[in-house]
Amino acid sequence: MTTADTRPETVHGPHGYAKEKDAHLKRLRRIEGQIRGLQRMVEEDVYCIDILTQVSASTKALQSFALQLLEEHLRHCVAHAAAEGGAEIDAKVEEATAAIARLLRT
Amino acid sequence: MTTADTRPETVHGPHGYAKEKDAHLKRLRRIEGQIRGLQRMVEEDVYCIDILTQVSASTKALQSFALQLLEEHLRHCVAHAAAEGGAEIDAKVEEATAAIARLLRT
Amino acid sequence: MTTADTRPETVHGPHGYAKEKDAHLKRLRRIEGQIRGLQRMVEEDVYCIDILTQVSASTKALQSFALQLLEEHLRHCVAHAAAEGGAEIDAKVEEATAAIARLLRT
């Protein structure tokens, strides 16, 4: 696992990033609530199809979070590497593509 | 939302279903833990790509739960409707296909 | 590969099935046209994003074909096995779930 300190500090300024961070946490707390809702549904023997509908909503919310994260990553990290020039950009693009492939295969 | 009492009682006997229910709840609690893990990752500014990897794992776990639920639904409800005969089976199959379509589109 | 003669003859009457078959072939020919369209786009150096949009449309069309096929399969084969009773239904449901899992993972 790569930790935050490997990322260029200039890219994630405290202000812009703090705002994004709050939005991410809010989103994730909502998804956590959906997963707890699923547990209640199972406990109360709710009809399978209704549970599946809620699973689809949670998966969609996770994908949406992933896309938001990916967009910021492309804008900050990938674009930053490109602006710097050099070999770094190829590694960054490969890494991002591999992450997209993992999202597509789920 | 359809509540549990609309399902045929003979299909979900107390023993078999209780076991499935425990397995479902265990699975969902693990997914809830993954979502809380994602919140920690965001809070600690973990590298985007590592967060995305964890999102893929959570989505995969949710899909896996959905497939388990779907299999039980086909085995119990759809097969039950088919054994009963009559028009019910068409409605059940359409309903199941629509649920699968929602899973595919996420 | 399982050939057609393993399916119960009573389930796919000549008329209903012939109609479905024509619809399937029409759909697949349209998808084949889309794939040839993609080749033209690559040959003419069309902008990547526009090619990706067309790939999404083709994938969606394939998924739609799969859902249609799956619905018929559940209605005919799975329901037929359920009506017959016996152990056959479990095998059929497992087989269908595995096929849905493969569709989800792509």
Added chain:
Amino acid sequence: MTTADTRPETVHGPHGYAKEKDAHLKRLRRIEGQIRGLQRMVEEDVYCIDILTQVSASTKALQSFALQLLEEHLRHCVAHAAAEGGAEIDAKVEEATAAIARLLRT
């Protein structure tokens, strides 16, 4: 639709791009063959589940093609815009993210 001449010429040099183009066309011709194979399967009344397996293979091949295209796009167009600097990069990243969202939702 954006045509090829809107892309920077320096990015897709004749040699590198020609090689990629051949690989893309080869891939797409293979997918076209798979779609024709699906038509034969339907015509010969092959068992639904076997047809679904082949649909999954074709969808996977299309996704794989899309990922290849996306990687080149990120490397060439997005990185190029970033290196140029200016507002272009935001538009490019948004456009790429929207394309990834379309791939995810199919």
